[in-house]
Amino acid sequence: MPYIAVTALSHVGLIREHNEDSLVIGPWTLCATVTQNPQSLVFPLGRPLVVAVADGLGGQPGGEVASALVVRRLADLGPVLDGAEALGEALTACNSEVYAAADGRPELATMGTTVAGLLVLGETLLAFNIGDSKVYEVTWDGLRQLSVDDSPPPQPGMRTTSAVTQTLGGTRGFSPVQPHVATREVSVGGRYLVCSDGLTDPVPGEEIDRILRVHDDGKAAFELWKTAIEAGGPDNITLALVRIGE
Structure with missing residues (x-):
């Protein structure tokens, strides 16, 4: 029987005082805390499943409050999300909240x-984002x-930038959002990475790809975290590896 396997972790990194990242995997949420080891969960393919990372804005108050609110709301709404329109409405509601x-x-x-994050349905998969956290196939x-x-x-000579042009909340006056949503067919063997920029800023894409090629999900999650830490761990590190199996 086809299934969805998710392996995830969240860590404060080496510089930040606390973790402002939050994570949702189906009904399970991890908010502003730390996992000591990668956690793995398995779900049947067919029911809507949301896997997402929310990265609270650093340098501003309440980042961990905002990220926790969003993932908890997605955990509540996830079971009834049936496509791109419902997903967009859910993200718009999160912004208002x-x-x-x-x-x-x-x-x-x-x-x-x-x-x-990802919304995995029976035959389709929707990748979505607002901001600079990332989803990779x-x-x-x-x-x-x-x-x-x-x-x-990025500025000349720089690989990344910390500036963000669209977020959920983040301004004194209300600002609407335009979620990005991409649709893929679900296929057995499909593998995806959802992560905050605490992974992608210090670790080049080529190194992330190399780690994913040579390790299974549990080991890969650990090695990705370890590599980000060895690169200085400048930000909170949260990631989820999603695999479609049978």
Whole structure:
């Protein structure tokens, strides 16, 4: 019987004082905490399943509050999401709820978060994002990015940028969002990576691809985290490897 296997971890990194990333896998959420080892979950293919990472905006108050709110809302809505329209409505609702949660609370003003993930249905898979967290398809030809970075081009000589042009919340006045959604057919053997920029900023795509080629999901998740730490661990590191098996 076809199934969805998800292996994930979340870690504060070496520089940040606390973890502002949150993670949702179906009904399971991990918010502003740390996993000591990769966690693996298996679900039957056919029912809607959301796997997503939310990266609370650093340098602004309440990043962990915003990211936790979003993943918990996606966990609640996940079982009834049946396509791109419903997914877009859910993400729009998450944006409104982040602003509503900050309303009248000065300590949470401008709190915000990115989000990126997968909605796996019976025959189709939707990759989605708002912000600069990423979704990749792992192919024989290398990593194929399915998400769309909401960020300006890096400065000359720089590989990445920390600027983000669209987030859930993040401004004093309400700003609507335009979610990015890409559709793929579900196929047995399909493999995907969902992650925050705490992995992709310090670790080049070529190295991520190499690790995924030579290790199974549990070992690969650990090695990806280890490589980000060895590169300085400048940010929170959250990732989920998703595989369609039978």
